[in-house]
Amino acid sequence: MIVGLGMTALGKVYDRTPADFAADAVRRAVADAGLQLADVDGLLTSSGVTGGISVDLQRDLGVADLRLLSHLQSYGATAATMVQVAALAVASGAASVVACVFADSPLRPGTSAGAAYGTRAGSPVGWWGLLGASGVVGTNPLYALAARRHMARFGTTTEQFGHIAVAQRGWAALNPDAQQRQPITLADHQSSRWIAEPLRLLDCCLVSNGGIAVIVTTAERAGGLPQPPVHVLGWAQSHPGHYLRRHPDFGLVTGAAMAGPAALGMAGVALTDVDVVQLYDCYTFTVLVTLEDYGFCGKGEGGPFVASGVLGPDGKLRLNTGGGQLSGYYLWGMTPVAEAIIQARGQGGERQADRHDIVLVSGNGGVLDHHATLVLGSAAGAS
């Protein structure tokens, strides 16, 4: 179960390396758990677009004789995957206290957020060079192609995407850690500039610096620790495996369609038992298609569903309650994982969901190429 959560300062925090953020996050998570660094015998690391994190983090933390140490990479699915691997490790006895950490620092003073993600290093050579020479640069156009395909097939609209952006900004207003807290309207969304049609600026996630770590341990070890334990009840992954290849489901169905039911089945709960949902939201579209794939609405009905008033603090679906990556902060898969832990503990303050016993979490990597689902539960949810 998850007994510790450590979050560094997030957002426009400059002049710190990813490794510095990562070590800071692990120290905060260990302290939050009421443990000592010397108790950690497992470490899983994950880096973002700027890299800079590796198994060398062990040395930076000064922890000796680890029994589990690895650097994982399935992009936005890595955070949920780290929690899965940590849960397996403590269940098997391979380790007893596992720290999982992600950190990144792409933002630089005086440069745009887009500049942090839109460039490809080095001279253009080979297949990657050809993609760039063809004009396909960065992630935005690839997600735009996915979103357009959904729109063309199902009639989904940019206004429907806008409902997601507006709802999550409403949640972010209640989250002191969120980077963008001023309210927005559907008209603001519709007048925000095009990035890659059909995606507007307000359809795209933020870019953030920072680090987040979680501590996973056994039920025995969790007893007597200060924080309400968060049970890891279910998990599953799905990796369709067609990146930049013909893929009939591209933009229409994601790995969440396989992994969601599998994870809920492992947890022994139904979708109707889920109290809080934290979805990976690199774009508004990602939220919409994941809601469909998890079964919150029928396939192709995501547009009308998100426009039906179900979202936001006044809606009945407790979705991306911290503002998500769109309005909160963008630390890849750790954004939904961290907010899920906060909600399951009941520590969400103004944004806390009344019922928070079962929390469904998604991770998404590549261009809908890697998916990981977690089902987390409070003590009551686990019983």
Added chain:
Amino acid sequence: MTVGPVARDAATARFFDGTAAGQFLLRRCPAGHFSEPPAVACTTCASAELGWAPAAGGATLVSWTVVWGRSSSDAGPERTVLVIGELDEGPWWWSQLAGADPASLAVGQRLRIEFRRGTDDHEAVPVFALA
């Protein structure tokens, strides 16, 4: 519309020999399945015995996006239409669409492959045009 510079490496040398000759080369396995040019295993049967075979050059539109630049000259930000085209042989390809009004695009429209160079000393890059 402009394409950027790109240089060949060992993996792309045969493909760029093709584009220089006006051919879009696909991979083909012994069973006759076609795969995208960068594939190293058949995307249908996973065979690793892939040869090269030229595409006929026809395609249909799978999806499209208009990418907006940030620079705002008098003419407004630069806009580039990018598409996924499904080649008639089956594989998909990602590139620019030349000379099309994005407001007129629809899934299933017929496309054809053309070739453009950034400058004479760069490799020829496949792009799409309306057929």
